[in-house]
Amino acid sequence: MSSTIEHAILMLHLFKGVTTQSGPVLNSFCAWKALPADFLKLNVDGPTFHHLHKAGIGAVLRDQARKVLMVASKGEREVVDPEMIEFLAVLRGLQFVVYMSISQLIIESDCLFVVSQLNDSEFVAISPWASIIADIRHLLFAFLDVKISHVSRLGNGVAHKLARHAWEVESIQMWWEGFSNFISQAIWLDSRL
Incomplete structure (x- = not known):
């Protein structure tokens, strides 16, 4: 019995050590980053639903005060490539907002590959996503x-939902x-990060 209590106390101490150390690091990794003046932020995400032969796209546009200006959910058919749907999420997000007279925009995605490809100035015309x-x-x-940047999955929760x-x-x-x-x-939750 005493070994169970000792184990429980040890686990509690370990848990407290992990949560106090990782809290600030986690918050800085996924917290809302202040926008430069006159910028809006567009978060996008695109998961696939293999069993349905379908994919989804989520987009949310917010201003500097985090006010939601537009949200969208769009279904896409026959997209099974995860990178393809992430690229498609950026494209659809831009299509949703391009006619809104926005001059300065930050696009955030939790797909580092897509962000790096879009920020790469050397265009590869033979890629599957060309x-x-x-x-x-x-x-x-x-x-x-326009700035295209990577955000953690936790920092992209609204678009993911x-x-x-x-x-x-x-x-x-929409x-x-x-x-x-x-x-x-x-x-x-996003406003609390």
């Missing part, structure tokens, strides 16, 4: 200044200047 990358780069010319919701969406669901209740907790 046509989507070309479409993305064409849309980027509509903005005065919207993308997961897309398995229920036949075409597209909300302007508001959002559906199913993402309210993710938005609240």
Whole structure:
């Protein structure tokens, strides 16, 4: 019996040590980063649902005060390549906002590969994603200044929740200047980081 109590106390001390040490590190890794003046932030995500032969896209556009300006969930058919759906998430996100007269935009994705490919100035025309990358780069010319950056999955929670919701969406669901209740907790959690 005493060994069980000793083990429990040891586990409690270990847990406290891990949570106090990793809390600030975790928060700095996934916390909201202040936007430069006059920028808006577009977070995108794109999971695949192999069993449904479908993929989803989630996008959320926010201002410097974290106010939600637009959210979208879109279903995509027959996309099974994880990188392809992540590129497609960036493309669709840009298509959602390109006509909003936004001059300065930060795009965040939790797919480091996609971010590095889009930030690479040397375009590889023979990659499997070449046509989507070309479409993305064409849309980027509509903005005065665009930054594409990587964010952790925890820092991309709202877009991820919207993308997961897309398995229920036949075409597209969009909300302007508001959002559906199913993402309210993710938005609240995001505001606490």
